[in-house]
Amino acid sequence: MSTTEAKRKASQTHEKKPQAMTGAEIVIQALIDQGVEHIFGYPGGAVLPIYDEIFNHKDDIHHILCRHEQGCAHAAEGYARSTGKVGVCLVTSGPGATNAVTGLTDAMLDSIPMVCITGQVPTFLIGTDAFQEADTTGITRPCTKHNYLVKSIEDLAAVMHEAFHVARSGRPGPVVIDIPKDIQFAKGMYKNAKDDVHKGYNPKTMPDMDAIEAAVDLIAHAKKPVFYTGGGVINAGPEASQLLREFVRETNIPITSTLMGLGAYPAHDRQWLGMLGMHGTYEANWAMHDCDVMINIGARFDDRVTGRIDKFSPHSTKIHVDIDPSSINKNVQIDIPVVGDAKEVLKAMLHVWRARKYKMDQDALGKWWEQVEIWRRKNCLAYKHDSKIIKPQYALERLRHFTEEDPRDTYITTEVGQHQMWAAQFMPFNDPNRWMTSGGLGTMGYGFPAAIGAQVAHPDGLVVDIAGEASILMNIQEMSTAVQYKLPVKIFVLNNQWMGMVRQWQELLHGERYSNSYTESLPDFVKLAEAYGGVGLRATNPDELDGVIEEMLAVTDRPTIVDVMVDQKENCFPMIPSGKAHNEMILSPDAAMFDKTLV
């Protein structure tokens, strides 16, 4: 045990006997007792008592000062997703809380465990339109798993612990605790209620064995099965990924995954088909369309995945494993629903599979694999290399090469757009919790603060934010944070001077009418990085790329922005046009596919 760890342990209260404390002390003590080491925050009038208490506990809780509350929330998300722990952020009332809303909504859609503490004006001023007052619980109700307005000091300790329980249990999500300033000053009793579970909230995690047996029996009799896994496997912890790998290998069934589920199954494996969905691989989408048994584990049939819903995988019997019963039958009718935690379900499935000594029909499975290999030979991610202009795919292939050689653990985050899809297609994800992207909400500006959160959690890790020049400007102020805490985050900007995905849709669907998708004045990213105290690098042709990446990887004490000037016209393929089914995906901008037959 290190000295800091020993100190932390000493600071934790082990007694359940109530002790008198101020509200601010209760907040910090509850965080310590919950094992929180880092919080991402921004001070302001309504949280000053809590900041004063942080000042007393510098050794127990490390506060990371972000430069915008949206940054705080995304950093907490990156921290949570890269560790599996609950991410914590602390912001002030009014604008502090409203700025955090995008991050809360992002965490809601991607099921990220997070606790966000917001300051509030004193209870006697609530409802008077006081300075920096906002109806935080009202505003955040639809974008949180749950929220609390603490109106009595006696409730505070229980609420603090309950919030962590709610955030991490069942389908994880963000929880807001709104604490008026007078409650932070008031004296009350603190109880370490860490293990007291909520009276009514105990989501089901253990699956129903009848459903498990039916599912395993169906899998064993399948002729053309496919695994379709999602973020639920990541959220269920590393053991779930391990069990998934065992089950997939023992059955020899092909596997694909959603954007959120990348890393649960190793990308270098023979059975891996790549990501599915709108910009997924040809083999993954065709396998989904033609399969006879679909095994969905922890994914939610998002519209980016299913394409045209009435033509989605028309011939398959569908198994859906989800911890959230409301995900089942929400978008797609399910034949065998299994409600439970992905880890518990996989454990039970493997147990039944082994105990009953099931074997797949090798003949049928062999034929299925032959078909999959035919699709794979389309080589759908191929692109034309250019010796003069950097293709974005080429830039990522080089980045992939160098990160694979690097001895450090690599964590990849992204912003949102073309670069995000290319990153999902070209980067190697071989382990869970190494990939952080805004999947559900599609938040431009997510990747950089999320990278800061991941780097704080893994100081020795190699953290790269794959960005676009438009997205990165949405939270560029966090450069200041990264410099302050000497975080060597790499920002790999695929700079095409366009909002690439917007431009792509305008080109393909709006008759090349490029309305407001070109950025006429961009900052000089090299000078920008230097102005903040970071390192700025640029690559303008393919020959410069390797050197620049090596230089980037060598920086260990501050952030680096790499401005990679890429082909402005490159589009992201393959693609399922909207209103089309999986088997109608296109590999290139074939105009015939965008004709007027679209429904």
Next chain:
Amino acid sequence: MTNAAQKKTKNKSVYASGPKQSAIESHTFAVLVDNEPGVLAKVIGLFSGRGYNIDSLTVAETDHDASLSRITIVCSGTPQVIDQIRTQLEKQVPVRHVSDLTVSGPFVDRELALVKVVAAGEKRIEALRIADIFRARVVDSTLNSFVFEVTGDMGKVEAFLELMRPLGMVDVSRTGVAAISRGQESFAKQSIQ
């Protein structure tokens, strides 16, 4: 726009077009919740946020010691939407128990309405006569007005209002539906298990 016309239009949306709709059903839900601030807003927000229809909603504390309230919701939607409403309600943190009374067995539902009718002469007599048929009580009277109190399921209340409208009905106040299952099964007890 007709369906054929829609088909010819190029879809520029990043979203696929919606699925075909199946038949709309009406369901009555009983929901037991922790009586804490914001719980009603949470339930209502869930309906408005996801575009579900509420036909009737009543709420009141039913267990003071345990601080529990019972919400009765009558809503309509396709079977898939009804299923979503149930599961979405169940996953809310302050929601203890949800029962779809329409599915779980026979149930009794009642609503109370106060109806003000301003009329004279033959219409006034006719209003009284109809009130008698519906077993509505007169709870206030002046020389040219009545306030009736009528109790029954939604259909009966609707029928009463329909008849009172041409007779000089000027105001209506309805409580919304309260519902409970028939037989000895206890909803509150199920929620504890």
